[in-house]
Amino acid sequence: MSKQEPDMNTNKSEQEPIVILEHVCKNFGGFKALTDVNLTVHEGKKIVVCGPSGSGKSTMIRCINRLEEHDSGRIVVAGKELTHELKDIDAVRCEVGMVFQSFNLFPHLKVLDNLTLALKLVRKMPKLEARETAMRYLERVHIPDQVDKYPSQLSGGQQQRVAIARALCMNPKIMLFDEPTSALDPEMISEVLDVMVGLAQDGMTMICVTHEMGFARSIADYIVFMDQGEIVEINPPMEFFENPKSERTKLFLKQILTH
Amino acid sequence: MTFDFSLIFSSIPKLLSGLGLTLELLILSSFIGLVLAVFTLLMRISGRWFLMAPAVAYIYIFRGTPILVQIFVIYYGLPQFEFIRTGVLWPILREPFWCCVIALSLNAGAYVSEILRGGVLGVDKGVLEAASALGISKSQRFIYITSPIAIRLSLPAYCNDTISMTKATALASTVTLLEMTGVARTIVAQTFSPYEIFISVAIIYMVMAWMLQKGFGLLEIRMSRYLKATAG
Amino acid sequence: MSEIAGWADDFFWGAMVVIRIFAVSLVLSVIIGLIGSAMKLSGSRVTQAIVNAYTVIFRGTPELLVLLLIYFGAAISLTAIVQFFDPTVKFIEIPPFWAGAFAIALIVGAYMTETFRGAFLGVDPGHVEAARALGLSQFQTFVYVRIPQMWRLALPNFGNHMLSLMKDTALISVIGVEEIVFVAEMATTVTSKPFTMYIIVALIYLCITTVITLTVMALEKYANKHLASSR
Numbered sequence: 001m002s003k004q005e006p007d008m009n010t011n012k013s014e015q016e017p018i019v020i021l022e023h024v025c026k027n028f029g030g031f032k033a034l035t036d037v038n039l040t041v042h043e044g045k046k047i048v049v050c051g052p053s054g055s056g057k058s059t060m061i062r063c064i065n066r067l068e069e070h071d072s073g074r075i076v077v078a079g080k081e082l083t084h085e086l087k088d089i090d091a092v093r094c095e096v097g098m099v100f101q102s103f104n105l106f107p108h109l110k111v112l113d114n115l116t117l118a119l120k121l122v123r124k125m126p127k128l129e130a131r132e133t134a135m136r137y138l139e140r141v142h143i144p145d146q147v148d149k150y151p152s153q154l155s156g157g158q159q160q161r162v163a164i165a166r167a168l169c170m171n172p173k174i175m176l177f178d179e180p181t182s183a184l185d186p187e188m189i190s191e192v193l194d195v196m197v198g199l200a201q202d203g204m205t206m207i208c209v210t211h212e213m214g215f216a217r218s219i220a221d222y223i224v225f226m227d228q229g230e231i232v233e234i235n236p237p238m239e240f241f242e243n244p245k246s247e248r249t250k251l252f253l254k255q256i257l258t259h
Numbered sequence: 260m261t262f263d264f265s266l267i268f269s270s271i272p273k274l275l276s277g278l279g280l281t282l283e284l285l286i287l288s289s290f291i292g293l294v295l296a297v298f299t300l301l302m303r304i305s306g307r308w309f310l311m312a313p314a315v316a317y318i319y320i321f322r323g324t325p326i327l328v329q330i331f332v333i334y335y336g337l338p339q340f341e342f343i344r345t346g347v348l349w350p351i352l353r354e355p356f357w358c359c360v361i362a363l364s365l366n367a368g369a370y371v372s373e374i375l376r377g378g379v380l381g382v383d384k385g386v387l388e389a390a391s392a393l394g395i396s397k398s399q400r401f402i403y404i405t406s407p408i409a410i411r412l413s414l415p416a417y418c419n420d421t422i423s424m425t426k427a428t429a430l431a432s433t434v435t436l437l438e439m440t441g442v443a444r445t446i447v448a449q450t451f452s453p454y455e456i457f458i459s460v461a462i463i464y465m466v467m468a469w470m471l472q473k474g475f476g477l478l479e480i481r482m483s484r485y486l487k488a489t490a491g
Numbered sequence: 492m493s494e495i496a497g498w499a500d501d502f503f504w505g506a507m508v509v510i511r512i513f514a515v516s517l518v519l520s521v522i523i524g525l526i527g528s529a530m531k532l533s534g535s536r537v538t539q540a541i542v543n544a545y546t547v548i549f550r551g552t553p554e555l556l557v558l559l560l561i562y563f564g565a566a567i568s569l570t571a572i573v574q575f576f577d578p579t580v581k582f583i584e585i586p587p588f589w590a591g592a593f594a595i596a597l598i599v600g601a602y603m604t605e606t607f608r609g610a611f612l613g614v615d616p617g618h619v620e621a622a623r624a625l626g627l628s629q630f631q632t633f634v635y636v637r638i639p640q641m642w643r644l645a646l647p648n649f650g651n652h653m654l655s656l657m658k659d660t661a662l663i664s665v666i667g668v669e670e671i672v673f674v675a676e677m678a679t680t681v682t683s684k685p686f687t688m689y690i691i692v693a694l695i696y697l698c699i700t701t702v703i704t705l706t707v708m709a710l711e712k713y714a715n716k717h718l719a720s721s722r
């Protein structure tokens with residue numbers, strides 16, 4: 001409910017965090033994708049996750065809405081612990097919005113139906129109300145005029161904005177972004193980042209995997225650096241860029257900032 | 260040796276009556292086969308071994324043996340058993356027509372379920388994950404995401420299979436059924452003019468195949484509207 | 492059980508006939524497919540049209556009809572030709588084995604044509620250009636670059652065509668070739684155990700198609716070796 005409110009999260013850190021990861025491990029076969037990952041995200045916070053390819057960034061955020069099941073440790077999302085006993089995983093999932101690198105829009109549905117499908121099926125919202133909600137969020141991502149098109153008729157940047165609107169429609173408590181701009185042509189990156197900045201300014205809780213360091217600098221409360229399945233360091237942007245603690249972070253920053 | 264057109268013209272009425280039976284066989288078996296295929300598909304992708312195993316066995320057996328042999332097993336073979344001849348199904352199982360429908364349906368069921376499975380496997384995993392991430396349940400994902408995309412993906416193969424089915428109805432002539440090929444064979448046996456009759460019949464089959472191809476082509480275009488990119 | 496034992500060697504020899512007809516038609520259909528695809532790819536408008544007509548006709552007509560047309564049609568034509576030279580000849584019989592093998596080869600050849608053509612077009616033109624740029628001759632490019640890739644692309648369909656071909660062999664009992672369906676018919680008239688006999692036929696076919704499937708799977712694994720290791 002409170003997510004539309006202006007940023008006033010200074011005293012919210014007393015509350016129960018929205019996402020807790022404690023000693024989370026995840027293996028693929030024998031391969032350790034995540035080792036002892038600890039992360040706590042409070043309401044309204046913006047976390048940017050970066051790190052080299054294959055370091056486990058996607059795996060970590062996919063564990064948060066259980067697209068991957070973790071092997072050990074504890075994950076609590078919006079007050080519910082993710083375990084095998086948890087019957088209604090879908091109830092947790094609709095509190096967590098997710099945006100993928102490859103958009104993953106429903107190709108056979110028009111933009112409007114992409115947005116309203118989950119509203120109708122999961123939220124049991126009547127058709128008209130679903131449509132209104134969808135239009136509101138399409139306006140928010142600046143493409144209300146594309147509502148009757150199929151995803152294949154949109155540019156990459158437009159598709160990703162539809163994907164963001166689709167996730168927002170469910171009124172999630174937290175948004176996860178997995179490299180939302182990596183599949184885009186350079187000239188389209190900013191239109192998606194603008195939407196994300198707007199979202200951040202409205203107080204949305206966000207975990208973003210991204211290598212857009214300008215974006216990270218301007219909106220992140222914390223930057224999480226991952227390497228080889230571990231969280232190497234967590235720091236506010238200033239600290240992270242000016243004064244990185246570990247050698248691995250320094251090396252990574254050098255590689256990413258020197259071109 | 261000449262090509263006797265008058266024979267063709269005089270045979271047309273008989274051939275057309277055979278065509279009716281051919282169409283009946285085709286439509287009935289396609290429909291029953293499709294229903295069987297959907298059930299088999301659901302069993303096949305259920306992830307439960309006691310459902311998957313029978314589905315796999317069924318598909319394996321019917322794809323691994325000739326339809327002709329299947330028809331013979333059902334039509335000539337089953338009456339070997341006393342309980343079949345005295346059973347409630349005997350009025351059906353002694354009719355060559357229904358034996359052919361059974362064999363062709365079972366065959367279509369096996370093939371089409373594999374075609375549909377190909378479609379289901381062809382659905383982008385990322386799109387299904389996006390649906391999961393929105394909290395859409397597994398069964399709803401299957402109905403609203405997987406099925407429409409999978410049907411569209413299966414369409415070309417399904418068209419080919421329907422054409423194969425059309426051709427397979429000709430096998431009914433081997434169990435005395437007077438569908439189009441059966442009629443043609445009796446005329447040829449009387450007149451001994453294979454070219455005229457068989458070629459005429461072949462043309463009718465080809466027209467049927469052509470119409471199926473066109474029909475499915477239109478359907479595919481209709482169902483592919485969402486793939487037509489108009490903006491860059 | 493004793494009924495089966497008495498017919499075991501008939502079924503064995505019937506199965507041999509099936510395998511022989513399979514081998515003959517397979518070789519013929521591959522030859523037809525290669526020629527057909529070459530004509531379709533490089534021929535003039537006219538040859539392309541001929542090949543198109545061939546594939547449309549043989550893929551749209553029931554296999555049984557093709558078989559009957561070729562068997563009876565060839566007999567009539569040959570008889571007419573021979574009678575032209577020697578009017579005393581009454582009727583010339585075509586060996587049903589060869590009529591059957593030829594009919595099946597023509598049918599499957601139509602499918603092979605399409606498969607080979609698709610495989611040829613499926614080879615990345617960039618690879619061919621790269622090979623030519625490296626100084627390989629057209630022939631070397633064909634042998635070392637095209638063939639190995641075509642082979643991999645064509646294999647799944649080729650396997651399916653082999654299975655269809657194998658199952659089509661059941662039809663030739665209709666023109667009196669003494670293969671296993673024919674044997675089962677004979678056996679049924681003597682033993683009145685039709686179910687047993689036809690199930691044996693089905694089992695024999697199932698065994699053969701299983702062997703074909705496994706072979707194709709092994710070949711596919713071999714052909715895709717270089718792809719598997721990169722994942």
Ligand SMILES: Nc1ncnc2c1ncn2[C@@H]1O[C@H](COP(=O)(O)OP(=O)(O)O)[C@@H](O)[C@H]1O
Nearest residue numbers: 028031033051052053054055056057058059060
């Ligand atoms: N489904 C999977 N099966 C096996 N290995 C996987 C799977 N998903 C990810 N991995 C492996 O886990 C590691 C971390 O992957 P990922 O979280 O996608 O990295 P990142 O997003 O940081 O690039 C990679 O080495 C990847 O190969």
Ligand SMILES: [Mg+2]
Nearest residue numbers: 057058059179
């Ligand atoms: Mg990733």
